[in-house]
Amino acid sequence: MKKHTFLIAFCFLVSLQLHSQKYFTRSGITQFEASEKAFEPIEAINSSTTVLLDTNNGNIVSQVFMAGFQFRNALMQEHFNENYMDSYQYPKATFKGNLDNFSIVSLKANNSYDLNGVLSIKGINKNIQTTVSVKVENNRIFISGSFYVNANDFDIKIPSIVQDKIAKQIEISIAYELIEKK
Amino acid sequence: MSLLKKNKTVFIIISIVILSVGIISVYQYIYRSPKKTVEIAPEYKGNANEFNYLVTDNLSHWISKIVQITGKVTQVNEDGILLNGTIYCQIEDIHDFQSITENQNIVIKGKLVGFDELLMEIKLNQCIIIQ
Numbered sequence: 001m002k003k004h005t006f007l008i009a010f011c012f013l014v015s016l017q018l019h020s021q022k023y024f025t026r027s028g029i030t031q032f033e034a035s036e037k038a039f040e041p042i043e044a045i046n047s048s049t050t051v052l053l054d055t056n057n058g059n060i061v062s063q064v065f066m067a068g069f070q071f072r073n074a075l076m077q078e079h080f081n082e083n084y085m086d087s088y089q090y091p092k093a094t095f096k097g098n099l100d101n102f103s104i105v106s107l108k109a110n111n112s113y114d115l116n117g118v119l120s121i122k123g124i125n126k127n128i129q130t131t132v133s134v135k136v137e138n139n140r141i142f143i144s145g146s147f148y149v150n151a152n153d154f155d156i157k158i159p160s161i162v163q164d165k166i167a168k169q170i171e172i173s174i175a176y177e178l179i180e181k182k
Numbered sequence: 183m184s185l186l187k188k189n190k191t192v193f194i195i196i197s198i199v200i201l202s203v204g205i206i207s208v209y210q211y212i213y214r215s216p217k218k219t220v221e222i223a224p225e226y227k228g229n230a231n232e233f234n235y236l237v238t239d240n241l242s243h244w245i246s247k248i249v250q251i252t253g254k255v256t257q258v259n260e261d262g263i264l265l266n267g268t269i270y271c272q273i274e275d276i277h278d279f280q281s282i283t284e285n286q287n288i289v290i291k292g293k294l295v296g297f298d299e300l301l302m303e304i305k306l307n308q309c310i311i312i313q
């Protein structure tokens with residue numbers, strides 16, 4: 001692991017800590033589904049997603065570990081990590097973005113926000129634009145939504161033998177419950 | 183003649199049995215569900231501080247591996263425990279750790295999913311408390 005990455009991340013964290021109020025979770029739920037109709041479902045759930053939200057400006061960063069995706073089928077999980085995602089080489093996917101016009105003060109029971117940012121999977125960056133629902137309850141912030149990504153945008157090669165069984169458009173759903181970071 | 187006929191029937195029955203056992207085991211192999219933490223022998227057993235060094239040294243080796251860590255509880259959260267301030271263990275069953283308090287020593291077995299650069303900690307999930 002590179003020392004300077006640590007240092008930058010550390011300085012980044014320290015600088016955020018000084019100026020702003022943050023909400024976070026370590027156990028956010030990120031799911032994906034790439035099933036084609038009439039074939040067995042191809043889906044997995046990751047309940048170890050780290051998410052940090054700066055409530056002063058709506059900046060959001062999240063990180064999901066490939067090894068944290070749980071499938072119902074062990075063989076599918078193996079193939080996901082070894083053949084499709086190269087999880088040992090690219091252990092995580094990250095997202096850095098912003099909830100446009102976010103303000104915790106104006107948050108009522110349920111709100112929609114535009115979420116813009118960069119999703120990085122297997123070292124490839126793609127812009128993501130979607131709408132998420134955000135609500136506040138008991139000093140917790142709930143963020144949920146879903147969007148689609150293309151497998152070939154991220155250099156995910158699908159062998160021709162299973163091509164009909166795996167959707168090209170993969171739906172990613174998120175459900176994060178953030179608590180205040182002290 | 184009748185003996186030959188009998189042999190043939192026996193042969194057919196045996197082939198059907200062997201074939202179906204084969205098909206069932208292939209089917210079970212393909213559709214087996216992932217093993218639980220409790221069923222897998224840990225690749226590493228030891229102390230949290232030492233493990234920290236090992237992971238910093240070679241992270242990719244440890245990804246997806248089941249490890250068993252002894253350490254001191256520095257924080258108890260809703261869904262997990264922080265060991266020695268550097269290893270976060272997400273617990274599989276939240277009823278498991280209701281009696282755990284800060285500063286106690288604990289042994290936890292779980293699956294290493296990666297190094298969390300946002301919070302600067304090693305992350306384990308599907309953890310179970312051994313002791």
